[in-house]
Amino acid sequence: MRRAHTVEQVRSAEADLMARLPEGTLMQRAAAGLAATCARLLPRVYGSRVLVLAGSGDNGGDALYAAARLARRGARVSAVLLSPEKAHAAGLAALLAAGGRVTADQGEFERADLVLDGIVGIGGRGGLRPEAQPFAALPRRGRVVAVDVPSGVDPDTGEVPGVALRADVTVCFGTYKPGLLIDPGASYAGVLQLVGIGLELPPAPVAVLQHADAAALLPLPGAESDKYRRGVVGVAAGSARYPGAAVLAVAGALRGGAGAVRYAGTAAAEVVRRFPEALVTAGGPAEAGRVQAWVVGPGSGEGVRELLPEVLAADVPVLVDADGLAELARLGPDALAGRSAPTLLTPHTGEEARLLAGAEGGAPPAADGLAAARRATARRLAAAYRATVLLKGSTTVVAEPDGTVRVNPTGTSWLATAGSGDVLSGLAGSLMAAGLGPLDAGAVAAHLHGLAGRTAAAGAPAAALDVAEALPEAWRTVRSAGAGR
Ligand SMILES: NC(=O)C1=CN([C@@H]2O[C@H](COP(=O)(O)OP(=O)(O)OC[C@H]3O[C@@H](n4cnc5c(N)ncnc54)[C@H](O)[C@@H]3O)[C@@H](O)[C@H]2O)[C@@H](O)CC1
Numbered sequence: 001m002r003r004a005h006t007v008e009q010v011r012s013a014e015a016d017l018m019a020r021l022p023e024g025t026l027m028q029r030a031a032a033g034l035a036a037t038c039a040r041l042l043p044r045v046y047g048s049r050v051l052v053l054a055g056s057g058d059n060g061g062d063a064l065y066a067a068a069r070l071a072r073r074g075a076r077v078s079a080v081l082l083s084p085e086k087a088h089a090a091g092l093a094a095l096l097a098a099g100g101r102v103t104a105d106q107g108e109f110e111r112a113d114l115v116l117d118g119i120v121g122i123g124g125r126g127g128l129r130p131e132a133q134p135f136a137a138l139p140r141r142g143r144v145v146a147v148d149v150p151s152g153v154d155p156d157t158g159e160v161p162g163v164a165l166r167a168d169v170t171v172c173f174g175t176y177k178p179g180l181l182i183d184p185g186a187s188y189a190g191v192l193q194l195v196g197i198g199l200e201l202p203p204a205p206v207a208v209l210q211h212a213d214a215a216a217l218l219p220l221p222g223a224e225s226d227k228y229r230r231g232v233v234g235v236a237a238g239s240a241r242y243p244g245a246a247v248l249a250v251a252g253a254l255r256g257g258a259g260a261v262r263y264a265g266t267a268a269a270e271v272v273r274r275f276p277e278a279l280v281t282a283g284g285p286a287e288a289g290r291v292q293a294w295v296v297g298p299g300s301g302e303g304v305r306e307l308l309p310e311v312l313a314a315d316v317p318v319l320v321d322a323d324g325l326a327e328l329a330r331l332g333p334d335a336l337a338g339r340s341a342p343t344l345l346t347p348h349t350g351e352e353a354r355l356l357a358g359a360e361g362g363a364p365p366a367a368d369g370l371a372a373a374r375r376a377t378a379r380r381l382a383a384a385y386r387a388t389v390l391l392k393g394s395t396t397v398v399a400e401p402d403g404t405v406r407v408n409p410t411g412t413s414w415l416a417t418a419g420s421g422d423v424l425s426g427l428a429g430s431l432m433a434a435g436l437g438p439l440d441a442g443a444v445a446a447h448l449h450g451l452a453g454r455t456a457a458a459g460a461p462a463a464a465l466d467v468a469e470a471l472p473e474a475w476r477t478v479r480s481a482g483a484g485r
C-alpha cells in the first residue's frame, strides 16, 4: 500500500523527531537519499551537468545539500537562486565549498543532464511565482527530479492552481503526499521514489493499493464454496431504451467474484441471450430472489423512480450509479437515512455536482472545479450522504464518510468510453456481494477496471465489453503479484 499523509501530519511528525535529533539531521538524511537517486539516474556522476533550482525554504536546502554531494563526486553543478537574498545559507555554502557555482543563465536548464527542482516543497502555496514560471516552458534535455513535491502542485490536494514544473521523478521524504497521487498533481510527479527519514506517522488518510494489496482483498473460492456462499449480486439496470447498460453491468458483475448474478428488469431477454449464466427476471427486484448486494441505476431511465427506493429498502449493500444517482440527487441524502447496510455511490464529476446540489441546495458547482479538487469534493459528498463515494476520473478517488480516501491510478483515458462505467458498477457490486466492504470493493474494482482498460485498449480504442472481457487477465496480473495466493 502506498500511504500518503497531509502536510500538517508531516510537520507534526517532523517536529517530534527534530526535537530528539541534532539540528540538521533530517535535512542531511533527505539530501543523502535525494543525491543517491540522482546518481542512479545519471549514466555517471563525474562530469555530468546538474542544475539546481533553489527556492527560499528548506526544500531549496535539500536540493543544495544534495547537489553538494554530487559536486563532491565530480558533477558540474550550478544553482539558480530564485530568491537570492533568502536562499538556504548553509546549503548554498556547502554547494560552493564543493565546487558548485551560482548562475542566472536560464540556458543552463536546457543543457543540464539533470535538474533538481528545489523551488518549493510542502511549504508551497499557489502555482509557481513569476520568476520560476519560465522554467516550466523551457525545452529540456535531461531529467527533472522534483524534491519532495513538483513545485506548483498543492501537496495536500493535487490541485495545480497556476503553472507547475513537470518532473520525471519525484523523491519524497518520509511519506507520500496526497497531491502526488491525485490528478492533476499526479500527472506532474512522474515516477515516485520514497526516502525514509525516520518519521513516526499516524494512520494514513490517503492510500493507493498496489497489486499485492488488491490480491490480498480479492474474494477467492475455497474448497467449501458454492455459488451462494460466494455471494449473489443483483443487477437492477437497463430499460427498453437502454438495454445495453444492463448487459454491460452484468458483464462486469460476472467478473467480480460473486458466485452468481441475478438480473431484474426489462432487458432480461437481452441479458440472458448474451449471458446464459445470468439468473434473470423481467419483473422488479422483489422477484429476483435473495442477493447479497444490489447494483442499481445504469441505463434505468425513468423507471428508476420506483426502482431506487425499492432497492434501497433492501438490507444489503447497494451500489447506486448513473440514473440512480440523478434520482438520488433529486431526493437528497434523506433517501439513505434509513439504511444500515453500506451504500456505494459511483458518480463522475457531472453527477457529483448534481448530488452536491441535492445535499447542499443551490446550483450544481462547476464540474471542472470538482475535478481539480477530487479528494476534497469526494469527501464532502461522502459526508453529506453518509455513504462511500467512488468518484470516477483520471485518478479515481474512493472516499468514506470519515474522510478515509483510496486513490486509484491504474486507469487510462481510453476508459472514457460509453458503457465503461456500467462495467465498473457491476464489478464493484459483485465484489460487495462477495463480502468486501464498500471502500475495498470500490478500490479493488477501480484497480482491476483500470488494468483491464489498459489491456483492452493497448493503444487503440476499446469498447466497454472489451474492458469486461479483459477483467480475468487483470485478476491474473494482480494475483501473480500477491505472493502465494
Ligand atoms: N522540516 C523538516 O524537518 C524537513 C523538511 N524537509 C524539506 O523542507 C521542505 C519544507 O520546507 P519549508 O517549510 O521551508 O517550505 P518550502 O521550502 O516548501 O517553501 C517555503 C518557502 O517558499 C515560499 N513559497 C511558498 N509558495 C511558493 C510558491 N508558490 N513559489 C515560490 N515560493 C513559494 C515561501 O515564501 C517560503 O519562503 C519539505 O518539502 C522538504 O523538502 C526535508 O529536509 C526533511 C526535513
Ligand SMILES: [K+]
Pocket: 059, 117, 118, 119, 120, 121, 146, 147, 148, 149, 150, 151
Ligand atoms: K520541489
